[in-house]
Amino acid sequence: MSLLSVRDLHIHIGDNHLVRGVDLAVERGECLALVGESGSGKSLTALSLMQLLPSHARLEHGEWLFDGQDMRSLDEKAWRKVRARRIAMVFQNPMTALNPTMTIGQQIAEVICLHTSMSRREARQRAIDLLERLGIVNAPRRAKQYPFELSGGMLQRAVIAMAVACGPSMLIADEPTTALDVTVQAEVLALLQELCRDEGLGLLLITHDLGVVEAMAKHLAVMYAGRIVESGECARVLSQPAHPYTRALQAAMPSLGEARESLQGIAGTPPDLSRQIPGCAFAPRCPQAMNICVRELPQTRLIETGQCTECWLWEKPE
Amino acid sequence: MLRYIIKRLAYGLLTIWFIATATFFAMHAVPGDPFNSAKAATPQLRENLRARYGLDKPVGEQYLLYLGNMLQGDFGISFTQENRRVNDIIREHFPVSAILGVVALLIASVGGIAGGAVAAYWHNRLPDRLLMMAVVLAISIPSFVIAALAQLLIVQANDLSGRSLLPVAGWGSLSHLWVPALVLGLGTMAYLARLMRSSMLDVMNTDYVLTARAKGLGTWQIFWRHQLRNALLPVVTELGPTIAAITTGGFVVELIFAIPGLGRYFVQAVQQLDYTVIMGTTVFYGAFLVLIVVLVDLLYGVIDPRIRLHGGQR
Numbered sequence: 001m002s003l004l005s006v007r008d009l010h011i012h013i014g015d016n017h018l019v020r021g022v023d024l025a026v027e028r029g030e031c032l033a034l035v036g037e038s039g040s041g042k043s044l045t046a047l048s049l050m051q052l053l054p055s056h057a058r059l060e061h062g063e064w065l066f067d068g069q070d071m072r073s074l075d076e077k078a079w080r081k082v083r084a085r086r087i088a089m090v091f092q093n094p095m096t097a098l099n100p101t102m103t104i105g106q107q108i109a110e111v112i113c114l115h116t117s118m119s120r121r122e123a124r125q126r127a128i129d130l131l132e133r134l135g136i137v138n139a140p141r142r143a144k145q146y147p148f149e150l151s152g153g154m155l156q157r158a159v160i161a162m163a164v165a166c167g168p169s170m171l172i173a174d175e176p177t178t179a180l181d182v183t184v185q186a187e188v189l190a191l192l193q194e195l196c197r198d199e200g201l202g203l204l205l206i207t208h209d210l211g212v213v214e215a216m217a218k219h220l221a222v223m224y225a226g227r228i229v230e231s232g233e234c235a236r237v238l239s240q241p242a243h244p245y246t247r248a249l250q251a252a253m254p255s256l257g258e259a260r261e262s263l264q265g266i267a268g269t270p271p272d273l274s275r276q277i278p279g280c281a282f283a284p285r286c287p288q289a290m291n292i293c294v295r296e297l298p299q300t301r302l303i304e305t306g307q308c309t310e311c312w313l314w315e316k317p318e
Numbered sequence: 319m320l321r322y323i324i325k326r327l328a329y330g331l332l333t334i335w336f337i338a339t340a341t342f343f344a345m346h347a348v349p350g351d352p353f354n355s356a357k358a359a360t361p362q363l364r365e366n367l368r369a370r371y372g373l374d375k376p377v378g379e380q381y382l383l384y385l386g387n388m389l390q391g392d393f394g395i396s397f398t399q400e401n402r403r404v405n406d407i408i409r410e411h412f413p414v415s416a417i418l419g420v421v422a423l424l425i426a427s428v429g430g431i432a433g434g435a436v437a438a439y440w441h442n443r444l445p446d447r448l449l450m451m452a453v454v455l456a457i458s459i460p461s462f463v464i465a466a467l468a469q470l471l472i473v474q475a476n477d478l479s480g481r482s483l484l485p486v487a488g489w490g491s492l493s494h495l496w497v498p499a500l501v502l503g504l505g506t507m508a509y510l511a512r513l514m515r516s517s518m519l520d521v522m523n524t525d526y527v528l529t530a531r532a533k534g535l536g537t538w539q540i541f542w543r544h545q546l547r548n549a550l551l552p553v554v555t556e557l558g559p560t561i562a563a564i565t566t567g568g569f570v571v572e573l574i575f576a577i578p579g580l581g582r583y584f585v586q587a588v589q590q591l592d593y594t595v596i597m598g599t600t601v602f603y604g605a606f607l608v609l610i611v612v613l614v615d616l617l618y619g620v621i622d623p624r625i626r627l628h629g630g631q632r
């Protein structure tokens with residue numbers, strides 16, 4: 001059984017139907033990558049999995065299991081015990097994700113004190129141990145420093161230390177390297193991969209970078225306008241993308257060594273989500289669009305190459 | 319940090335010298351002198367008095383004399399209160415103003431910070447709307463009107479209950495303190511509430527507050543540990559001007575509530591052109607406020623590690 005499985009997730013903010021029926025499954029010890037254009041609803045999906053959406057957002061969902069437990073019955077108080085202890089989050093920008101007026105050590109110790117019976121001193125020591133383990137040299141001194149005194153890469157390590165401090169079984173990382181220097185990006189990703197492998201953590205990794213996906217993820221889900229349009233084993237999806245959007249996304253990515261000029265963006269803009277979309281949301285931008293695409297939503301199908309996709313091209317003609 | 323403090327204090331001294339000089343010459347530019355009143359009936363008497371207080375000397379010499387005495391901490395003798403030294407006036411009456419001011423400041427800060435936080439939490443909802451309406455009223459109605467209204471209210475309340483719930487004016491007991499302190503702090507409280515509300519709204523939308531929620535902290539824990547201190551930073555920078563506002567506001571409130579504070583003597587002295595008292599209290603207030611500004615800067619460093627560790631850069 002999956003570590004996390006959620007079905008038919010919907011998020012509304014105001015009149016906008018921003019996430020429109022997402023199914024996700026994260027396995028223990030494996031990485032699921034979630035990719036998609038800016039604004040496709042990846043971050044909202046991630047936040048909803050920890051019940052952290054802004055208060056004016058409305059969340060609807062079907063079946064929702066985490067570690068064998070039905071999450072639908074949890075109230076806010078129960079959710080507070082899930083956060084950081086069982087599911088933890090690593091945010092995009094470590095420079096802003098840490099409180100500027102508290103030391104790194106205090107911030108890590110805080111979460112330990114909250115979820116364990118450790119004393120403040122023990123928690124401090126454990127924070128230092130964690131920092132050390134995550135590759136921060138001179139950890140006792142670093143723990144006493146404030147966020148503005150550390151580099152971005154070190155801060156992200158501290159954020160990761162904070163996330164794994166209470167031994168969660170799942171980690172959600174929302175573009176964990178986008179705000180970092182290229183040189184430290186690889187280090188942070190390697191760290192996440194290592195944690196995933198050694199601790200059996202399930203990892204939901206949100207990223208724009210298909211290269212990262214290829215290196216890290218076992219499974220891949222491609223999101224467009226609030227729906228997963230294609231998902232499956234990473235290797236298969238990337239080698240034989242089934243959905244026109246996945247292909248467009250792949251074509252838009254600069255691969256290593258490729259000249260800049262050959263970079264091709266995806267023409268057109270994402271749809272307006274304040275309106276009901278009866279058919280395939282990608283239709284206005286899809287080079288293979290057919291008449292039916294605009295009118296009716298295709299079913300999600302498991303195709304021969306082993307991935308799931310929703311596209312009329314793969315519907316069997318009756 | 320030490321170098322920074324010394325620098326600030328040096329600038330402070332310069333400011334005080336400037337205040338002293340400006341007051342001195344402004345004073346001498348005002349037509350008339352303290353002996354215009356009935357007290358000095360004959361011209362001869364006036365001349366004698368002028369000579370006694372050194373007003374017959376050239377202005378330049380008077381200025382140097384005044385600066386010299388001031389350097390030794392001597393503000394001279396009052397022109398209108400027989401044989402009373404300005405230093406004594408300050409020593410006796412400043413504590414009264416200070417008590418009133420400190421209580422007003424406490425009421426204003428606690429009320430303003432709490433009000434601002436409440437308004438931010440219920441952003442655009444009823445508590446926020448009501449509070450912001452009250453803020454506009456409190457900022458736009460001058461304190462002497464509020465003071466008069468408060469006195470009227472006390473009179474009415476005393477009348478209705480048939481006994482003296484609160485004194486209308488005067489000084490001497492705790493019951494004399496609350497109403498003037500509240501009146502004095504009201505405008506500042508409103509100003510701080512508005513400031514706190516907007517800085518709290520900023521803080522509530524930061525990533526680190528989301529991080530705090532993702533840690534599993536509850537609303538109160540997040541408020542105390544993560545939001546309050548950060549939201550206070552912009553409020554603390556305004557503490558200097560705030561204290562200045564309460565200090566000057568005290569002049570009016572002391573007069574209306576008949577409180578024997580330094581502010582009341584200052585207003586009296588201005589009315590009677592009592593040169594030495596005016597100059598002495600002005601310079602004293604100037605020095606006081608300069609010191610407060612430096613202290614507030616230090617306090618800012620205590621709250622914000624970025625300032626503390628980088629020696630006064632903002």
Ligand SMILES: Nc1ncnc2c1ncn2[C@@H]1O[C@H](COP(=O)(O)OP(=O)(O)OP(=O)(O)O)[C@@H](O)[C@H]1O
Pocket residue numbers: 013018036037038039040041042043044045054
């Ligand atoms: N608090 C909010 N209030 C209103 N709209 C929001 C809010 N948060 C997100 N949205 C909207 O929801 C949509 C999806 O946002 P989301 O942050 O999930 O996108 P994303 O896929 O993470 O994009 P990116 O790659 O840029 O991070 C966007 O169109 C955004 O404008």
Ligand code: SF4
Pocket residue numbers: 243244245280281282283284286287288289290293298310311312313
């Ligand atoms: S359903 Fe139609 S429009 Fe949508 S991706 Fe497939 S072919 Fe293109």
Ligand SMILES: [Mg+2]
Pocket residue numbers: 042043044174
């Ligand atoms: Mg995002």
